[in-house]
Amino acid sequence: MKIVTFNQANSILNQYLAEVRNINIQGDSLRFRRNIERIGEIMAYEISRDLPYHPIEIQTPLAKTCENVPAVQPVLATILRAGLPLHQGFLNYFDHAENAFVSAYRKYIDIEHFDIHIEYIASPRLDNKILIITDPMLATGGSMELAYKALLTKGEPSHIHIVSVLASQQAIEYLQKTLPDAKTTIWCGAIDPELNEHSYIVPGLGDAGDLCFGEKE
Numbered sequence: 001m002k003i004v005t006f007n008q009a010n011s012i013l014n015q016y017l018a019e020v021r022n023i024n025i026q027g028d029s030l031r032f033r034r035n036i037e038r039i040g041e042i043m044a045y046e047i048s049r050d051l052p053y054h055p056i057e058i059q060t061p062l063a064k065t066c067e068n069v070p071a072v073q074p075v076l077a078t079i080l081r082a083g084l085p086l087h088q089g090f091l092n093y094f095d096h097a098e099n100a101f102v103s104a105y106r107k108y109i110d111i112e113h114f115d116i117h118i119e120y121i122a123s124p125r126l127d128n129k130i131l132i133i134t135d136p137m138l139a140t141g142g143s144m145e146l147a148y149k150a151l152l153t154k155g156e157p158s159h160i161h162i163v164s165v166l167a168s169q170q171a172i173e174y175l176q177k178t179l180p181d182a183k184t185t186i187w188c189g190a191i192d193p194e195l196n197e198h199s200y201i202v203p204g205l206g207d208a209g210d211l212c213f214g215e216k217e
């Protein structure tokens with residue numbers, strides 16, 4: 001399974017990553033959402049280089065010419081609710097893409113234990129399509145696994161791109177065991193070493209959904 005970790009190279013993405021992690025900056029929710037969206041835009045550009053391309057002939061006002069353009073559009077899927085700004089970043093670039101949405105939330109049994117619940121899915125058919133699933137946080141990897149399995153009820157994609165801003169090392173290892181090796185690529189801003197006792201990524205950034213949209217009851 002190919003894994004791309006953006007912060008291993010120098011790019012402007014690292015500045016957005018630093019801002020979403022920074023406790024003195026991340027409280028500005030407009031900037032937080034926009035930074036996640038900008039990270040999505042950069043990742044969408046990088047993934048666009050992995051798509052199949054074909055030449056098309058176009059007429060300019062002056063002459064005919066040819067451009068190589070994506071031969072297919074991916075399906076953009078995201079996990080509600082924290083996935084929305086990252087999804088928007090992808091949609092800004094893949095504006096012809098189809099879209100899919102899955103809900104996932106942690107239902108706590110006690111302070112340390114929770115189940116993940118999927119209650120909503122809206123997706124086109126996925127057979128033989130390139131599927132991009134975005135979620136800013138891969139902590140245990142459980143939400144991504146369940147969202148992927150829910151999406152499989154809509155058909156077998158030809159390739160799956162898993163996209164996150166931050167992933168824990170544990171989630172990466174879990175998804176490597178769980179997702180189909182030959183046709184999955186994981187793209188993440190950074191891989192962090194630990195999870196705490198609440199299964200939050202450390203150092204991480206905190207609660208991505210709350211930082212985007214406010215605390216939930």
Ligand code: PRP
Pocket residue numbers: 079080081082083104105106116135136137138139140141142143144171199207208209210
């Ligand atoms: C966050 C995040 C992922 C999940 C990651 O969502 O957006 O979906 O946690 O954790 P996991 O890898 O251990 O499953 P959360 O459950 O906080 O819901 P929200 O988007 O509604 O805030």
Ligand code: URA
Pocket residue numbers: 082137139199200201202204205206207208209
């Ligand atoms: N969800 C988040 O928003 N952050 C984490 O670190 C883990 C799950």
